[in-house]
Amino acid sequence: MKPNTLRHIFNVWPPFLLSGIHVTELAPDWSFARVELRMRPWNRNYVGTHFGGSLFAMTDPFWMILAKERLGRDYYVWDKAAEIEFVKPGKGTLHAEFRLDPHVLDEIRAETANGQKYLRWMPADVFNAQNEVVARVRKQIYVRLKPEARTATG
Numbered sequence: 001m002k003p004n005t006l007r008h009i010f011n012v013w014p015p016f017l018l019s020g021i022h023v024t025e026l027a028p029d030w031s032f033a034r035v036e037l038r039m040r041p042w043n044r045n046y047v048g049t050h051f052g053g054s055l056f057a058m059t060d061p062f063w064m065i066l067a068k069e070r071l072g073r074d075y076y077v078w079d080k081a082a083e084i085e086f087v088k089p090g091k092g093t094l095h096a097e098f099r100l101d102p103h104v105l106d107e108i109r110a111e112t113a114n115g116q117k118y119l120r121w122m123p124a125d126v127f128n129a130q131n132e133v134v135a136r137v138r139k140q141i142y143v144r145l146k147p148e149a150r151t152a153t154g
Helices: 003-012 052-057 062-071 102-112 147-153
Strands: 021-026 032-037 075-086 094-099 118-127 133-145
Touching (some): 032 062, 052 133, 062 075, 062 094, 062 102, 062 118, 102 118, 133 147
Antiparallel strands (some): 075 133, 094 118
């Protein structure tokens, strides 16, 4: 699937659409994603700020998807664990960016070359319109080179 197609699908996918989550950018080479969380009457919590589950949901799939697409079909890539720290109340439109740098891909390839699994924590901060951190999210991805890829290259 092309990144722009997936971006459009995400933007009409009910869990994102109804939560006010909007994918504003997904790079053609899968190296970058930008996501916004727009304040809506139905995604506010009891005290009128963004619901914490929406802050987490806006960051949920992106590290796994970027890594999977950048590494290619020779790798298994899964989400393994996640953490979120709420720093300050989120109001208005929030945003998060995910940039998968080439050195991270090189690290993953090196750590999985022997067929072992590799777990890597990937950080993503959520910002408000004033560029203040509202939440810190960490996702741990699981990566392993598929057995058939090891025998084909080694």
